[in-house]
Amino acid sequence: PRKRRYIVAETGQKIETVGVIGAGAMGRGIAQVGMTGGMAVLLYDAMAGAAAKARDAIFAQLDQMVSKGRLEDDAAAVAKTRLTVVDTMDAFAPADLVVEAIVENLAIKQEVFRKLEAIVRPDCLLASNTSSLRIASIAATCQHRARIAGLHFFNPVPLMKLVEVIRAPGTSDAAIAALVAVGERMGRLPVVVQDSPGFLVNLGGRAYTQEALRIVSEGVATPAQVDAVMRDNWGFKMGPFELMDLTGIDVNFPVSQIIHEGYFYDRRLATAPLHQLLKESGRLGRKSKQGFFAYDDAGKGVVP
Numbered sequence: 001p002r003k004r005r006y007i008v009a010e011t012g013q014k015i016e017t018v019g020v021i022g023a024g025a026m027g028r029g030i031a032q033v034g035m036t037g038g039m040a041v042l043l044y045d046a047m048a049g050a051a052a053k054a055r056d057a058i059f060a061q062l063d064q065m066v067s068k069g070r071l072e073d074d075a076a077a078v079a080k081t082r083l084t085v086v087d088t089m090d091a092f093a094p095a096d097l098v099v100e101a102i103v104e105n106l107a108i109k110q111e112v113f114r115k116l117e118a119i120v121r122p123d124c125l126l127a128s129n130t131s132s133l134r135i136a137s138i139a140a141t142c143q144h145r146a147r148i149a150g151l152h153f154f155n156p157v158p159l160m161k162l163v164e165v166i167r168a169p170g171t172s173d174a175a176i177a178a179l180v181a182v183g184e185r186m187g188r189l190p191v192v193v194q195d196s197p198g199f200l201v202n203l204g205g206r207a208y209t210q211e212a213l214r215i216v217s218e219g220v221a222t223p224a225q226v227d228a229v230m231r232d233n234w235g236f237k238m239g240p241f242e243l244m245d246l247t248g249i250d251v252n253f254p255v256s257q258i259i260h261e262g263y264f265y266d267r268r269l270a271t272a273p274l275h276q277l278l279k280e281s282g283r284l285g286r287k288s289k290q291g292f293f294a295y296d297d298a299g300k301g302v303v304p
């Protein structure tokens with residue numbers, strides 16, 4: 001496939017050891033691309049057993065890549081040796097970069113960054129995978145903000161090539177260059193964007209999902225019809241409703257709210273009551289087997 005380069009960066013500081021905090025859907029993907037990109041990965045989650053469960057899932061993913069011929073057997077075996085599951089953030093002391101992928105909550109992220117400052121080396125970079133919070137807000141309670149930036153991956157990480165490298169007002173050029181280089185080593189296509197609500201992809205993405213929600217709310221078409229048109233006619237990989245079910249309504253509803261608020265309640269960015277209804281009724285998408293569509297145990301859509 002054609003390799004596109006969004007920007008060519010000067011390689012900054014060399015990143016060999018990456019700490020990943022949060023071993024959920026995103027953290028495990030970030031760990032995996034770090035491992036296949038040749039870096040040592042330390043994986044931590046606050047919930048007991050979550051990081052070990054993530055390790056099993058990552059190993060299964062690597063085995064699947066081997067069976068599909070997308071990864072050499074030896075390369076998968078070496079990648080597996082690069083992962084260490086840790087049970088305390090203190091284990092991040094030797095890291096060159098820590099990527100945070102925990103719950104989308106500003107106060108909790110601020111606390112984690114403050115704790116990390118006391119653990120890591122002064123030259124260790126700190127990045128957040130936040131979808132919608134401002135990097136400047138996460139960094140607001142930290143002492144050394146030049147090394148703090150966003151490194152925003154997309155779900156599922158191993159398949160989605162893009163990564164947004166987010167520059168907050170205080171982020172140094174060296175930190176941005178190092179994160180672009182690390183993104184490329186992870187096999188991603190980095191794009192450097194400014195620190196604004198939703199960054200590039202989730203701001204632009206509002207047009208995709210919010211308009212689709214409006215069309216369905218108005219009774220113009222069903223979710224299946226909208227998805228079919230966007231997918232089969234316009235060439236999107238997924239329709240907006242499949243996409244929201246994949247991301248999780250518990251993730252994309254608050255993201256929509258945060259971006260709407262971040263642009264001072266711009267009407268363009270308002271989501272629809274239907275979105276909130278799904279969230280409040282626990283129809284969270286694939287993870288709850290019911291969202292806009294229903295899913296079977298294998299995660300396959302069974303409706304329509």
Ligand code: NAI
Nearest residue numbers: 022023024025026045046047101102103104130131155247
């Ligand atoms: P998730 O719910 O699958 O995983 C979050 C993990 O963080 C859980 O395992 C939880 O136990 C752990 N955690 C929570 N608080 C913690 C703490 N204080 N210390 C250590 N671990 C903690 O969430 P997901 O989907 O992986 O999202 C993580 C972050 O990535 C969020 O900021 C989200 O907005 C962002 N994101 C999510 C995307 C998605 O499609 N799901 C896409 C891009 C970014």
